[in-house]
Amino acid sequence: MSGRLLTHLRHVDLAVPDYDKQLDFYSGVWGLTKVAEDSGISFLAAEGSPEQYVVRLRKAADKRLDLVSYGAASRADVDTLAAQLASSEVQLISEPGAVDTPGGGYGFRFFDVDGRTIEVSTDVEVRQHRKIEEKEAIPVKLSHVVLNSPDLNRTREWYERHLGFALSDTLSSPHMGEVMHFMRISNQHHSMAIAQGPHTALHHVSFEMRGIDEYMRGSGRVMRAGFQKIWGPGRHMAGDNTFTYFLDPHGNTVEYTTELEELDEDTWHPHVYDFSQPEVTDQWGTANPMNELVAKESFNDPDRGVFIAPPV
Template structure:
């Protein structure tokens, strides 16, 4: 474990929804992921440029929920060590470390975070045979990061720092209204995970890295031509220095195309506090549509009925 942290990277985000067929079509035919395995009401979707077996798992369910957030660990021993630490710290395990039966196999532990989200940490997953994304090919290279809404964000950020040893990269605030968004890293990417102040615990957005600016813009244009609801972008954030174009998938979850996420020097980086009242802190380019409370509210998402409830798979 580097600096005591068991987490090496983000693996996948697993979501459930009633309109499974529409979601499956959206992510494969429109968003640019590849289905590598499927069963009745379940679909495993890979990013062509990523060695991860899959980056999104879709599951049919009567009510929309986040099934789990999955991170990687270097070794099975790290998974065992983490599980023992979590138990000592009073974290509720869903399952003891055990073999994984999803594509790629592996060895994993599952547990609830402080607000009831399901987190999985796994090792020894067989890498997927992937490929280099070509120039002008507007499909995701990898899953970049996932952010979650929280009504108690300070406590949730502290939980991930304490128990999983995430490091704080930057924070966003809105003047005297206080801090609203926290970016957390588990490797040298500016963020792989983050927390947003919201009215309830729920999925905020998942972001997918594109090959470069041209591929990012081509993907953005494709979504707009197809009539997919655009929330915000294209633009370029200050925190992370990455590009952004946000859309809504067929279940009302926010998804993002991005590229050029900042890579940090762990030895010299110090977190910043950026005030969103300064427009360049939200969009350095000034090309995105203006963010307002109505647009922001769409990423608050629905109340998640899956808190402190383990998914069936």
């Protein structure tokens, strides 16, 4: 797409009251690697990813989504995007400058239309990573993030206009209308999706596994460890990816996935899928049905960080 300045999703940062439990979960049963920690803040990498980290945890009194971080190709692109956002009266939290997190880099932060903090950075040092081996059931990389918005189409239009996202597919139903938009910044079907929700909040964070076998082994490990599985295993129609959803110790939904669809952007036309049809939510028919419990857990708690920049 011409004019697109974002390249990929880097990391998702969470503030959590029960920091030790969260760190044990993500660096233990979930399969991430703690690469740095300093006084109530930790950085967790995926072994197969060149990103310095894919999750940041911060100890805080209130649970919130601290920020979502995206990459850009160059300092010039970062500067261009910052200038474009400022001229469109998007509220910048910081001007482009040095990034003071593992791997360094150059970037800035701003609020999206719902008040989430978004970071864009470039020149971050590449982490030494490795190929994930057969039967090694740990995340290869961060796949995508899904965000709840009280005004689905306003949020979609903001991300299209200001950040160059393109619509891949939509979930809808005869009774509820549109409930989710899948958005992309590359040929990956979605690096973000926007869900219609009662309030601004994190819907879920998704992690890519090596393949079907590793995805199933990882899902089984989390289940055996006693963490609540809320939906899956199955395969969605939009994106054609597998899914198993769990709750982390503080009630955030996290997903193992694999085989997310790659598109030909020049020829792709968005579909509108009727998610009241069982095969749309799960082509395989192996997952528990989508129901009120699954939806309620995915709404999450109202985000306490709306239009409040995280302290770090």
